[in-house]
Structure formats: C-alpha cells, structure tokens
Amino acid sequence: MKTISDVRDQLAEIFEDLRNKDIKPNEADSLANIAGKMIASAKVQLDYYALTKTKADIPFLDNQSKVINQTKQVGKL
Amino acid sequence: MKTCKTCGEEKPIEEFVKSKNTKDGRLNKCKLCDNLIRKEQYYANHEYRKQKDKEYREKNKEKVKLWSHKYKEKNREKIRIADREWRKNNPELSRERSRRWRKLHGKEHYQKNKQMFVANVVRWQKENKERYNKRTREWRIKNYAKCIEKERLSRKKTRLKLTDGYVARLLRGKGKLLVKDVPKELIEAKRLQILIQREIKNLNKGELV
Numbered sequence: 001m002k003t004i005s006d007v008r009d010q011l012a013e014i015f016e017d018l019r020n021k022d023i024k025p026n027e028a029d030s031l032a033n034i035a036g037k038m039i040a041s042a043k044v045q046l047d048y049y050a051l052t053k054t055k056a057d058i059p060f061l062d063n064q065s066k067v068i069n070q071t072k073q074v075g076k077l
Numbered sequence: 078m079k080t081c082k083t084c085g086e087e088k089p090i091e092e093f094v095k096s097k098n099t100k101d102g103r104l105n106k107c108k109l110c111d112n113l114i115r116k117e118q119y120y121a122n123h124e125y126r127k128q129k130d131k132e133y134r135e136k137n138k139e140k141v142k143l144w145s146h147k148y149k150e151k152n153r154e155k156i157r158i159a160d161r162e163w164r165k166n167n168p169e170l171s172r173e174r175s176r177r178w179r180k181l182h183g184k185e186h187y188q189k190n191k192q193m194f195v196a197n198v199v200r201w202q203k204e205n206k207e208r209y210n211k212r213t214r215e216w217r218i219k220n221y222a223k224c225i226e227k228e229r230l231s232r233k234k235t236r237l238k239l240t241d242g243y244v245a246r247l248l249r250g251k252g253k254l255l256v257k258d259v260p261k262e263l264i265e266a267k268r269l270q271i272l273i274q275r276e277i278k279n280l281n282k283g284e285l286v
Binding site: 004005007008011012014015018019025028029031032035036039042043046047050051061 | 248249252253254255258259260262263265266267269270272273274276277280281
C-alpha cells in the first residue's frame with residue numbers, strides 16, 4: 001500500500017469480504033484502523049502545507065503527485 | 078343621402094349597411110338600426126344560441142382548439158392587456174380561479190417546470206438579498222423549534238449518506254485545512270474506513286442480540 005489509491009482499493013476489498021463474511025470482524029477492524037492511521041498521517045502532512053502555505057507535494061496522495069509530474073513535464077517541453 | 082326604412086331618418090349613404098345585392102351597394106336600414114335589430118335577435122335567442130355554440134364546440138373540439146390557438150397567437154398582446162384589466166377589476170374572482178387551478182394542476186405544473194421555478198427563486202434571492210436575509214431571519218425566530226429539528230434531520234442525513242462534505246469535515250477536524258482542499262481520494266478512503274467500522278458495529282450488535 002504505497003499510495004492512497006492502494007489504501008482505498010484495499011479498504012473496498014475488506015468491506016466486501018466483511019459483507020460476505022470472508023473475514024473476521026476483528027481482522028477487518030485492525031486493518032481499517034491501520035488504514036485510518038495512514039489517512040491521518042496524510043492529513044497531518046496536508047495540514048502542515050496548509051499552515052506553511054506552500055504547495056503540497058505528497059507522494060502518498062498519488063493524484064497530486066501525478067499532477068505535479070505532469071506540470072513538470074509540460075515545463076520541460 | 079338616403080332614408081332609413083326602420084327609423085325613417087335621412088342619413089348620408091356611408092351610414093347604411095353595405096350590400097352586394099342592391100344597386101347602390103347599400104341596404105335600406107342604417108347601421109344604427111341594423112345593430113339594434115341584431116342585438117335584439119341575439120338576446121331573444123340567447124339561451125338557444127348558447128346551447129348550440131356549446132354543442133358545436135363539443136362536436137368540433139380540435140377545430141375550435143386550432144381557431145382559438147390561432148386567435149391567441151395573432152392577438153397575444155391584446156389578450157394580455159384584457160386579462161390584466163379583468164384581473165384588476167375582479168381581484169376576488171381572479172384569486173379564486175387561480176386557487177382552483179393550482180389545486181387541480183399545481184403539482185403537475187410544478188413538476189414539469191421545476192427547473193424554471195427553482196431558477197426564478199434563486200434569481201429573486203440574488204436580486205433581493207437583504208429582503209431575503211431579513212425574511213429568513215424572521216422565519217427562523219418564529220419557527221425556532223422547527224428550525225432546530227430541520228437542522229438535526231439534515232445532519233442525520235449527511236451522517237448516514239456520508240457525503241463528501243461531511244467526510245471532509247471529519248478529516249479536517251480542528252485543523253486549518255479547507256474542506257475544498259481535502260483530496261477526493263483521501264475522502265473516499267476515509268468513507269470506506271467509516272463504512273467498515275459501521276459494518277463491524279452492526280455485526281457486533283447482531284451477535285449481542
């Protein structure tokens with residue numbers, strides 16, 4: 001789980017398994033808890049950028065990094 | 078000059094009714110007398126004519142519809158002015174009529190033209206900002222309990238639906254981050270996490286029961 005998309009996909013899978021009773025609630029709970037921590041850490045980073053008023057460059061939030069990469073490429077061209 | 082056979086008065090030829098069957102192109106009766114006679118005839122057979130007209134209209138619905146449509150198209154401005162005048166002269170009747178119409182077709186009409194109605198309301202609110210704010214403030218004071226109940230229900234709805242705004246606000250907490258600055262993917266991940274937690278809660282409740 002390197003990016004937020006991976007976290008999201010993983011969570012979706014866990015949710016589906018939980019509904020189909022393929023996973024124990026305890027396991028699902030701990031996994032969701034870990035995902036929550038990751039989300040919270042990303043949020044802390046976002047908060048930091050909001051406070052310092054700088055442009056957010058967080059690789060974990062892949063969408064943003066993609067946008068930044070694209071702009072860099074456009075700059076090179 | 079010509080003499081009218083009905084009233085016996087001598088009048089200029091232009092005041093006589095036109096006719097293609099006479100030598101001088103005019104009838105023997107003047108326009109005034111002709112009008113009076115026609116009116117008398119009309120009122121003498123008023124009920125009969127009314128009945129006949131009604132029957133005709135019912136028999137030739139499509140034809141009459143087309144005629145009236147054509148007439149309305151041609152005389153739109155005239156009809157509008159006449160309508161306004163009538164409403165001015167008969168305010169009670171006009172109100173009663175529109176009330177009756179609204180009762181019969183109001184809902185249907187609103188559903189058909191919902192977008193237009195909403196746009197009109199929004200435009201009015203923008204144009205009369207102060208009046209609108211004053212009105213809402215007054216309404217809130219008058220219906221305080223209702224207001225609180227409405228807000229509580231709306232909060233419950235967003236909590237159940239897990240709307241983007243609700244999840245973003247949850248993520249933000251007391252931080253200085255703006256709701257619009259929270260990335261969509263982060264919101265989606267958080268939403269899924271909450272859903273899982275809710276599902277677990279439900280499962281645990283079921284086990285307890």
